[in-house]
Amino acid sequence: MRYHLRMRFFATAEAAPAPPLRDRNEIPDRFKWNLSHIFPDWTRWQAAYDDLETKIAAYAALQGSLAKGPETLLAAMKLSDEIGQVTYKVWYFASLKHDEDQRDNQINARRQQVQILFAKASQASAWCTTRFPHCRPQISSIRRSGCPRVT
Numbered sequence: 001m002r003y004h005l006r007m008r009f010f011a012t013a014e015a016a017p018a019p020p021l022r023d024r025n026e027i028p029d030r031f032k033w034n035l036s037h038i039f040p041d042w043t044r045w046q047a048a049y050d051d052l053e054t055k056i057a058a059y060a061a062l063q064g065s066l067a068k069g070p071e072t073l074l075a076a077m078k079l080s081d082e083i084g085q086v087t088y089k090v091w092y093f094a095s096l097k098h099d100e101d102q103r104d105n106q107i108n109a110r111r112q113q114v115q116i117l118f119a120k121a122s123q124a125s126a127w128c129t130t131r132f133p134h135c136r137p138q139i140s141s142i143r144r145s146g147c148p149r150v151t
Contacts, residue, residue, distance in 0.1 A: 024100060032100075038093045042110075045093050052086045053117060059083060060124035076128065083121065090114055 024032070039045040062076050094111040101107070 033096060035093055035096055038089050038096075045090065045110075048086055049090050049114070049117070052083065052090055053120075055079060055083050055086065056117070056121045056124050059121075059128075063127040080125070080128070087118070087121070091118075 039048065059076070059079050062072070062079070066073050066076060091114050094107065094114050098104070098107045098111045
């Protein structure tokens with residue numbers, strides 16, 4: 001009971017008001033990130049998103065084909081790398097745009113659209129995560145053959 005009385009004594013009567021929100025247009029550009037280095041606009045983002053969706057489907061179609069030889073394995077690895085690079089850009093553009101204004105539901109919908117695509121990508125590549133550890137002989141064959149390497 002004593003603790004309760006002491007806390008009542010030290011407590012303030014009311015909380016400080018939240019600071020007013022600033023409009024992004026009022027903030028100097030030097031304090032904002034420049035997302036045009038990722039995509040110049042939503043049209044280019046959508047094109048990359050569509051390309052990513054196509055690549056994910058192509059990757060899923062490779063299931064059961066790795067035994068065809070080292071070229072197929074190398075193609076799968078290259079496609080996996082391409083998917084990773086596009087995924088990074090597509091996610092961060094939508095995510096950082098959402099961070100600019102979390103009140104914009106359209107941007108949040110696009111960010112969620114990417115999350116759904118990630119779930120599809122995970123499902124499409126599930127066959128491969130268990131296969132690559134068993135591909136050591138084919139990887140050695142890629143190195144021995146004249147097959148171009150991933151740079």
